[in-house]
Amino acid sequence: MSLEKHMDADVIVVGAGLAGLVATAELTNAGLRVLLVDQESEANLGGQAHWSLGGLFMVNTPEQRRMGIKDSPELAMQDWLGSAGFDRDVHDPAGEDFWGHRWAEAYVDFASGEKRSWLHGLGLRWVPLVGWAERGGYLADGHGNSVPRFHLTWGTGPGVVAPFEQAVRDAHDAGLVTFAFRHRVDRLEKSGGASTA
Ligand SMILES: Cc1cc2nc3c(=O)[nH]c(=O)nc-3n(C[C@H](O)[C@H](O)[C@H](O)COP(=O)(O)OP(=O)(O)OC[C@H]3O[C@@H](n4cnc5c(N)ncnc54)[C@H](O)[C@@H]3O)c2cc1C
Structure with a gap:
């Protein structure tokens, strides 16, 4: 499914596990707008790290x-x-x-x-x-x-995820992050040297 309808983001982050949350938190700290895509639902935010020992x-x-x-x-x-x-x-x-x-x-x-x-x-x-x-x-x-x-x-894994999840949710509330849950990325289309989703 095309994500064009969601937003024209500065950066597309694929995966809302710990790596994706940290990347999104850092990007939005720098004032960039992020489209955060994950094939799973919002309940899976944090990915494996949520279940990890931390x-x-x-x-x-x-x-x-x-x-x-x-x-x-x-x-x-x-x-x-x-x-x-x-x-x-x-x-x-x-x-x-x-x-x-x-x-x-x-x-x-x-x-x-x-x-x-x-x-x-x-x-x-x-x-x-x-x-x-x-x-x-x-x-x-x-x-x-x-x-x-x-x-x-x-706090084990959830304790590791917490500050990054909070930062991403705050950035979402500030209009810098758009979530696209239940969206699986199966290819990156490039135009003009940039990926469009
Ligand atoms: C039970 C358990 C205990 C652990 N304990 C520790 C520990 O104590 N210490 C330690 O260092 N590590 C531990 N680990 C490993 C650690 O949790 C993981 O290495 C780390 O969380 C991986 O983070 P990640 O964001 O790279 O990947 P993931 O958490 O796997 O996140 C990837 C995300 O990308 C999404 N995704 C994937 N493909 C697509 C696609 N094509 N389109 C859209 N979305 C996609 C997935 O749905 C997922 O949400 C543990 C892991 C487990 C399962």
């Missing part, structure tokens, strides 16, 4: 230090590389491992940097007992987390 991967946090866990971005990157097993040239932009490696670097940087303070500023809090999910192997250069990094959010 355990967040973060590196070298106060919660870890309080438990005596020594973590660092370097150790987290080593663990990531142990799991990813990149075996092609990660410096070759045309190579298959290039963007995976760049993503790993960027995410470890985020998880050991602004991730906690950003989410803390949005009201998220974590259980002071850091869990050890995806523990993996037993050697430091093997797969999995070599130290506990699973920060369980107060």
Whole structure:
């Protein structure tokens, strides 16, 4: 079904799971108008994250230090590389491992940097007992987390979704977001270099 009747948006976000809600919240914070499309109903807002445990991967946090866990971005990157097993040239932009490696670097940087303070500023809090999910192997250069990094959010998954859902609903009330629930995107049509829906 064409979405033209809905609105002429600056950005179309497909999926109202956590990724779509965060993207929409950030876009509307910047004053852009968003058409947020999801194949499910409004009751599914938040997607999988609503049902999740809300355990967040973060590196070298106060919660870890309080438990005596020594973590660092370097150790987290080593663990990531142990799991990813990149075996092609990660410096070759045309190579298959290039963007995976760049993503790993960027995410470890985020998880050991602004991730906690950003989410803390949005009201998220974590259980002071850091869990050890995806523990993996037993050697430091093997797969999995070599130290506990699973920060369980107060309120579990719904607690993670809440500030982003609220921001998106506020933006909707302000006229910046149009919801299109029960709409499944099956193709993107391009004209003039832009996707139209
Ligand atoms: C029970 C459970 C526990 C979990 N616990 C944790 C945890 O503790 N820690 C952790 O880090 N992760 C956990 N996860 C994983 C985490 O919840 C997901 O990785 C994350 O929520 C994915 O978010 P997303 O927005 O990328 O995708 P989704 O939540 O899958 O959202 C995608 C949305 O896009 C919509 N969609 C898809 N295709 C189309 C289409 N063609 N047209 C329109 N709409 C479409 C879907 O309906 C859906 O609403 C858990 C997952 C589950 C199920």
